[in-house]
Amino acid sequence: MKSRVIKIVSSLAIGIGIAAAPASASSYAATPKTMKVHYIDVGQGDSIYIKAPNGEDIVIDGGNKGKGNAVVSYLKKQKVDDIEVLISTHPDADHIGGLDEVINAFKVENVYAPKVVNNTQAYKDFLNAVKKKKLTIKTAQAGVKLPVKDVNAQIVGPTKTYAKSDLNDSSAVVHMAYKKNTFLFTGDAETKAEADMIKAKKTLRADVLKVGHHGAKTSTSKDFLNVVKPKYAVISVGKNSYGHPTSQVVNLLKGAKANILRTDQSGTIIITGDGTSYSVKKSR
DSSP: OHHHHHHHHHHHHHHHHHHHSOOOTTTSOOOOOOEEEEEOOOSSSOOEEEEOTTSOEEEEOOOSTTOHHHHHHHHHHTTOOEEEEEEOOOSOHHHHTTHHHHHHHSEEEEEEEOSOOOOSHHHHHHHHHHHHTTOOEEEOOTTOBOOOTTSEEEEEEOOSOOOTTOTTTTOOEEEEEETTEEEEEOTTOOHHHHHHHHHTTOOOOOSEEEOGGGGOTTSOOHHHHHHHOOSEEEEOOOSOSSOSSOHHHHHHHHHTTOEEEEHHHHSSEEEEEOSSOEEEEEOO
C-alpha cells in the first residue's frame, strides 16, 4: 500500500512539472518591435504621428488651422496618452495651425521648433499653448539628437541661418533610423536647404521620404534624390490652387524609381518598419 501511494505522488509531481514547464520560444515568439509612421490626411498641409519601437509618441506638425481637432481625434484613436517629442517644422499655418490644440489636449514632454518667427494667429496660438503648459521650446537645428530609445533620431536641417522671410528653408528636417529602416521628414525645405544639407554631409539617405513642400517644384531636386535614394515617397497634399504636386517633382520621383504615395489619393498612409522591411497601409 505504501509503495502505491509513493507511485501516485510521483506521477502527480511529473504531471505538474510538465504543466508548469515554460513554453518554448517557438510557441510564444515575442511580438517584434516596429516603428510605425502615420502620414495623417489633413488636406493641404502636414501632420505626422510616429509610434517608436519602445513606445514613444512623436508628432511632427499639426496641419492647418481648423485641423487640430481631427489630429487630436486621430491620436486618441491610436491610444496616445502623452507625447514625448513634438516638432513644429516651421511657422507656416498649414504645418503649425493645429499644434496648439494638440498641445492643449496632451501632456507634452519636449517641444522643438526652428528659430524663426511669424506674425500669424496660428503661430501666436502655438506659442500661447506652449506658454500655458509651461514648456520651453528647444531649437530645432542640425546636430540635435531626439530622445527616442533604440532609434537614431536626429535633426539634420537647417544647417545654417536663413533670411527671416525664408521660412521654408528654415524647416526642421528630421532623419530617423530604426535598425535598417530609415525615414526622412523634410517639412517645406526647398532646394537651397537641400543643397546645404548635402554640402554639410548630413545623414540624408532614407528608404522613406516625406516629400518637401507638398510636391512643389521649389523642393526635391534631382541632386537631393540622388543622395536620399528613396524607395517610398510620401506626398502630403490636398485640394489646392498651387498645382501641388507638380509634374516636375512627380517625374523626378518616378525617375528615382520611388513608389509614390499621396494622401489626397490614399487618405492617411501608415508605413510600418520592423527593422528590416516595410509594410504600407492606406485608409482608402
